[in-house]
Amino acid sequence: MKLSDKAEEILEAMWIAIEENGKEFADIKEIGIDPEDQSYAELTGLGLIALKERRAYFIKEGKEEGRQTIRRHRLAERLLMDVLDIRGEEGDRRACQFEHLLKEGIDTKVCIMLNHPATCPHGKNIPQGECCSEARNSGNLGVLPLTELKANEEGEIAFIQTKDSNKMHKLMAMGVLPGNRILLLQNFPSYIFRIGYSEFAIDTDMAREIFVRQ
Amino acid sequence: MHCGFCGHDFNEKEGIQGCKNCPMAAGCKMIKCPKCNYENPAEPFWLKRLKVFFTKGASKSLL
Amino acid sequence: MSLFRKNRSYHAGQSASVSAAKKVALVGNPNVGKSVLFNVLTGSYVTVSNYPGTSVEVTRGVSTIKGQPFEIIDTPGMYSLLPITEEERVARNILLKESPDVVIHVLDARNLERMLPMTIQLIEAGLPTILVVNIMDEAERIGISIDIPRLSARLGIPVIGAATTTKRGVSEIRRSIAEFDPRQQVNFNYTSKLENDLSEIASLLRGEYRLSHKAVALLLLQRDNEVAELVKRLEGSGYQDIAVKVKEKTFDRRESFHLDLSMERRAIVTDLIRDVFKAPDKRKVTFSEKLSRWTVRPLTGIPLLLIILYFGLYQFVGVFGAGTVVDFLEKKVFEGIFTPWITEVVKHLIPWETIQELFVGEYGIITLGIRYAVGIILPIVATFFLFFSILEDSGYFPRLALLVDRLFKRIGLSGRAVIPMVLGFGCDTMATMVTRTLETVRERIIATFLLALAIPCSAQLGVILALLSKEKGALFVWGGFMLLLFLSVGFLASKVMPGDRPIFYMELPPMRLPQWSNVLTKTYTRMQWYFIEILPLFILISILLWFGKITHLFEKMVEWFSPVMASLGLPKETAVAFIFGFFRRDYGAAGLFDLQTQGLLDARQLTVAAVTLTIFIPCVAQFLIMKKERGLKIALLIGVMVSCIAFGSGYLLNKLLMITEIL
Numbered sequence A: 001m002k003l004s005d006k007a008e009e010i011l012e013a014m015w016i017a018i019e020e021n022g023k024e025f026a027d028i029k030e031i032g033i034d035p036e037d038q039s040y041a042e043l044t045g046l047g048l049i050a051l052k053e054r055r056a057y058f059i060k061e062g063k064e065e066g067r068q069t070i071r072r073h074r075l076a077e078r079l080l081m082d083v084l085d086i087r088g089e090e091g092d093r094r095a096c097q098f099e100h101l102l103k104e105g106i107d108t109k110v111c112i113m114l115n116h117p118a119t120c121p122h123g124k125n126i127p128q129g130e131c132c133s134e135a136r137n138s139g140n141l142g143v144l145p146l147t148e149l150k151a152n153e154e155g156e157i158a159f160i161q162t163k164d165s166n167k168m169h170k171l172m173a174m175g176v177l178p179g180n181r182i183l184l185l186q187n188f189p190s191y192i193f194r195i196g197y198s199e200f201a202i203d204t205d206m207a208r209e210i211f212v213r214q
Numbered sequence B: 001m002h003c004g005f006c007g008h009d010f011n012e013k014e015g016i017q018g019c020k021n022c023p024m025a026a027g028c029k030m031i032k033c034p035k036c037n038y039e040n041p042a043e044p045f046w047l048k049r050l051k052v053f054f055t056k057g058a059s060k061s062l063l
Numbered sequence C: 001m002s003l004f005r006k007n008r009s010y011h012a013g014q015s016a017s018v019s020a021a022k023k024v025a026l027v028g029n030p031n032v033g034k035s036v037l038f039n040v041l042t043g044s045y046v047t048v049s050n051y052p053g054t055s056v057e058v059t060r061g062v063s064t065i066k067g068q069p070f071e072i073i074d075t076p077g078m079y080s081l082l083p084i085t086e087e088e089r090v091a092r093n094i095l096l097k098e099s100p101d102v103v104i105h106v107l108d109a110r111n112l113e114r115m116l117p118m119t120i121q122l123i124e125a126g127l128p129t130i131l132v133v134n135i136m137d138e139a140e141r142i143g144i145s146i147d148i149p150r151l152s153a154r155l156g157i158p159v160i161g162a163a164t165t166t167k168r169g170v171s172e173i174r175r176s177i178a179e180f181d182p183r184q185q186v187n188f189n190y191t192s193k194l195e196n197d198l199s200e201i202a203s204l205l206r207g208e209y210r211l212s213h214k215a216v217a218l219l220l221l222q223r224d225n226e227v228a229e230l231v232k233r234l235e236g237s238g239y240q241d242i243a244v245k246v247k248e249k250t251f252d253r254r255e256s257f258h259l260d261l262s263m264e265r266r267a268i269v270t271d272l273i274r275d276v277f278k279a280p281d282k283r284k285v286t287f288s289e290k291l292s293r294w295t296v297r298p299l300t301g302i303p304l305l306l307i308i309l310y311f312g313l314y315q316f317v318g319v320f321g322a323g324t325v326v327d328f329l330e331k332k333v334f335e336g337i338f339t340p341w342i343t344e345v346v347k348h349l350i351p352w353e354t355i356q357e358l359f360v361g362e363y364g365i366i367t368l369g370i371r372y373a374v375g376i377i378l379p380i381v382a383t384f385f386l387f388f389s390i391l392e393d394s395g396y397f398p399r400l401a402l403l404v405d406r407l408f409k410r411i412g413l414s415g416r417a418v419i420p421m422v423l424g425f426g427c428d429t430m431a432t433m434v435t436r437t438l439e440t441v442r443e444r445i446i447a448t449f450l451l452a453l454a455i456p457c458s459a460q461l462g463v464i465l466a467l468l469s470k471e472k473g474a475l476f477v478w479g480g481f482m483l484l485l486f487l488s489v490g491f492l493a494s495k496v497m498p499g500d501r502p503i504f505y506m507e508l509p510p511m512r513l514p515q516w517s518n519v520l521t522k523t524y525t526r527m528q529w530y531f532i533e534i535l536p537l538f539i540l541i542s543i544l545l546w547f548g549k550i551t552h553l554f555e556k557m558v559e560w561f562s563p564v565m566a567s568l569g570l571p572k573e574t575a576v577a578f579i580f581g582f583f584r585r586d587y588g589a590a591g592l593f594d595l596q597t598q599g600l601l602d603a604r605q606l607t608v609a610a611v612t613l614t615i616f617i618p619c620v621a622q623f624l625i626m627k628k629e630r631g632l633k634i635a636l637l638i639g640v641m642v643s644c645i646a647f648g649s650g651y652l653l654n655k656l657l658m659i660t661e662i663l
Helices: A005-020 A038-045 A062-083 A088-101 A106-113 A130-138 A165-173 B045-062 C002-020 C034-042 C086-097 C109-124 C136-141 C148-155 C170-178 C192-202 C213-221 C225-252 C257-273 C287-296 C298-349 C353-360 C365-394 C397-410 C415-424 C428-437 C441-454 C458-468 C474-496 C516-550 C553-567 C574-583 C585-597 C603-615 C620-630 C632-660
Strands: A049-052 A055-058 A143-145 A154-160 A181-186 A191-195 A198-202 A210-213 B030-032 B039-041 C022-027 C046-050 C057-065 C068-074 C102-108 C129-134 C159-161 C505-508
Touching: A005 A038, A005 A049, A005 A055, A005 A062, A005 A088, A038 A049, A055 A062, A062 A088, A062 A106, A106 A130, A143 A154, A154 A165, A181 C287, A198 C397, B039 C428, B039 C516, C022 C034, C022 C086, C034 C057, C034 C068, C034 C102, C034 C170, C057 C170, C102 C109, C102 C170, C109 C129, C109 C136, C109 C213, C109 C257, C129 C148, C129 C170, C148 C159, C148 C257, C159 C170, C192 C213, C192 C225, C192 C257, C213 C225, C287 C298, C287 C397, C298 C353, C298 C365, C298 C397, C298 C458, C353 C365, C353 C516, C365 C458, C365 C516, C365 C585, C397 C415, C397 C474, C397 C505, C415 C428, C415 C441, C428 C441, C428 C620, C441 C474, C441 C603, C441 C620, C441 C632, C458 C474, C458 C585, C458 C603, C474 C603, C474 C632, C516 C553, C516 C574, C553 C574, C553 C632, C574 C585, C574 C603, C585 C603, C603 C632, C620 C632
Parallel strands: C022 C068, C022 C102, C102 C129, C129 C159
Antiparallel strands: A049 A055, A143 A210, A154 A181, A154 A210, A181 A191, A191 A198, A198 C505, B030 B039, C046 C057, C057 C068
């Protein structure tokens, strides 16, 4: 569904008022878009919302559409902060522009790239998309540091993230190379893992630098 | 020889003998593992001779 | 020195033949027994030199096989033809620039699947490769079987199953080197898309490379700068086209080329080892593995450690070694038989009383020096080293290291430092030397300090255990105090000392039942070393003490010390033990032993004396090593701090015990 930017902002404001603040409707005065604006007509025309005496209600697919817009907005916020490192007011402002681009599957890709975040930088929930529940059902957690594995969980080494070539060297000598299977045997007091037929112990600092795909 | 700490197998010649410039009376006969630096005691000479004697005998009979 | 000598003989005797000799390069991961194979092949004609322009050492040697000379090169560890580290770069440069006639890839049979991709790369590069599947004995032990002839047929190169530590397969390796036929090659095919990309690039290459064009193309695709430089040099004007093509292909595959490539190689390996590599379906969880699990889980590992310490150190070394055996040797053998006899003999032979004193007097060489060495120290170190060697041979130490790593991090050390600490219970001097192996200067200084301060050496420990176990509670006060001191001083030191957090990593070799031949050899060697080391010192100290006695210097020193002793609530005779202790810690403890036997110390005094003496100044040898390893400034600083802490702790503990009346 192709909506104007303003129409999307109306949906977001309504979704927050109704779904998160528990009201029955959204007061048009509080939405922050001129009540005379034609984007209201756009939304009523599509049968997404209904207006009664300056009160806005979701009807039919309106609620789902609102959910998706809020999801895109908060994903945009995460993307700007986590990946592009744009924070604060600047981040909020850019996120408002950015969210409108995250359509037609791009939101899904962003969501996968960010490893299905649950909250926005302000701590509010990001409504789940299909990709999130799929990932959850498959039990696929994406790429994790070794410290996040439980004892007796197995994975494939994705990459090693260290600036210290000395450490890199030592890890490589233990067979910690991308593509190898790694079985975590114990995580306290030290991390013990098995690669092939050999067992090794490392400390938390090193374990944090090994990234594993499950 | 077999390192007592990390289990690395190495040749005595590879091991690091740090004790040569040690100020202690007789110097020690420790051989350090090239991998983990653990100090392993060297086999005494006579024991080595004994082992060589036996293994030589064995391999000769095989040939 | 010995290296230098070998060097010269090598050049004098062999240089003419070396130039004509064929070259054999050993390549492979670290820790697969490459160096053992190298030594087996070469014997003693070995040179070690830095590879030009690097700090990486390369070892070369000569071997004569079937009357033909071969130069054997032991390359640094290598995981793939695409280098990441400097060592790998050097290893590849040897392959590229020195054009070895034979390349021997050594790998670990247990990890065949993981290491075969490298073999594939070598073959693909057109290098004259022999594969040595090493560590077969261990692999077979855990139930792995490898069909070597079939693997050889599939790879199209000679493959030899070996266990180089027991020389298995070595004669076959020598034969393969001598009879090597470089023509046998098999092609491994990637997916058609990758093959197309590679051949598009390879078809543009005109130059003569040491590696096959396909391998060069593959390295170009992996954006290997060194190879790109080489291609630029060799191709001249043609390089432009190649660079464009490579850029185009790498861009196409930018998302996951490395991943794709490793997947494709893995697929090839999977085909190669089908029906060749058979591992037991279910890993047999052996008893040694179960035991290993128990030792590393805190819940079971810590009780297990305490049990080991109780039975090993307390019961075996303390009660049996320092108690039963010392009693027997001291009382029965020395006091009962040997001392009276030798005193008679000496008095018979030497008429002068002063000289008699030197041998059989209060501080006589025989009656003090040798009695201490044989009667008190020998049984204690013997039992300690036996206990130590059993633990060592079972593979327990790495597990101990990982168990304490978290705690040790708090005191600025990594778990690895448990080795010098454990060795310190043997001999602090030896342990101080081992601190050199810790990764950072910070760790070394902290470890040196703690060794000097809170770790009693085996002889001292044994004697102290024997002393204190006679007084109920004294042992616990002593033990608790030392542990508290160790942790709190370590914690403070780690706060004061600047520097990086240490890192900890460690391979866990399988645990095994200690082999008695190993244990006895190690115990024997350690004891022999220790004894040769201490006996002259004990004799020397006896002479010094005798000298001090006849010149009355010694009595004066005891006088000087008596105010210090008095402030600790100790009789002035204890000063003797402290003066002994400076020469050797164990000697000092043995002196304390003597005092207690004479009934001069009560429980409180004994505990205070034991604590002070344990902390007090390291022996002369340890001090010298400290100076050598850490420099005079730090050694002196540690010495002064240790002395202050020793007497300070003694003073406080004495007051504390007097007030609380625990003892």
